[in-house]
Amino acid sequence: MLDELKEKHIPILYNELQNLSDEDNAFFHPHLFDKKTLESLLKDNEKYYIFYYEGELIGYCFIRTFGKFEIPTLGCIIWGRYREKGYGEILMKELEEETKKLGFKSLMLKVYNKNKIGIKLYKKCGFKKISKEGIRIWMIKHL
Ligand SMILES: CC(C)(COP(=O)(O)OP(=O)(O)OC[C@H]1O[C@@H](n2cnc3c(N)ncnc32)[C@H](O)[C@@H]1OP(=O)(O)O)[C@@H](O)C(=O)NCCC(=O)NCCS
Numbered sequence: 001m002l003d004e005l006k007e008k009h010i011p012i013l014y015n016e017l018q019n020l021s022d023e024d025n026a027f028f029h030p031h032l033f034d035k036k037t038l039e040s041l042l043k044d045n046e047k048y049y050i051f052y053y054e055g056e057l058i059g060y061c062f063i064r065t066f067g068k069f070e071i072p073t074l075g076c077i078i079w080g081r082y083r084e085k086g087y088g089e090i091l092m093k094e095l096e097e098e099t100k101k102l103g104f105k106s107l108m109l110k111v112y113n114k115n116k117i118g119i120k121l122y123k124k125c126g127f128k129k130i131s132k133e134g135i136r137i138w139m140i141k142h143l
Pocket of ligand 1: 024027028075077078082085086087088089090109111115117118120121124
């Protein structure tokens, strides 16, 4: 289940984001992880979600248009201890449904070409590579 980010989630999200591995920090840096920045997300015009499954807080994700793009960009992370259990795929399906509900017809993402697990997940979920930007690749899925 995706729950839109609320004030009550900030302490726990902050805590999880402070404890990411070096590799996670290298692959996932959508915004700063300090408390002030997290608080500011509650007021901006993008969509941020906490991902729950059977009552447990499993990860964090978002879709953003940066106030101008027609196709939103997703970002996601599953907390380390919950990985390799299929949650990434569940999160992606829920994020796609949410994107459709918001009225968008496609979803994009940018992933480091060294992030083999991320790329594997996205390909499995039907995303296709469309272009390269330095050491990252852009992928898209028409919903
Ligand atoms: C990418 C990420 C979201 C995947 O989450 P997850 O819950 O482990 O994903 P799933 O369990 O649904 O697995 C998806 C696929 O990746 C594979 N996979 C996951 N972890 C793996 C690992 N350590 N080694 C090899 N394959 C792995 C799974 O086996 C599965 O493929 P399969 O069904 O063919 O077996 C997670 O690794 C993560 O949060 N990484 C750090 C943040 C990040 O890179 N986010 C993306 C930024 S663009």
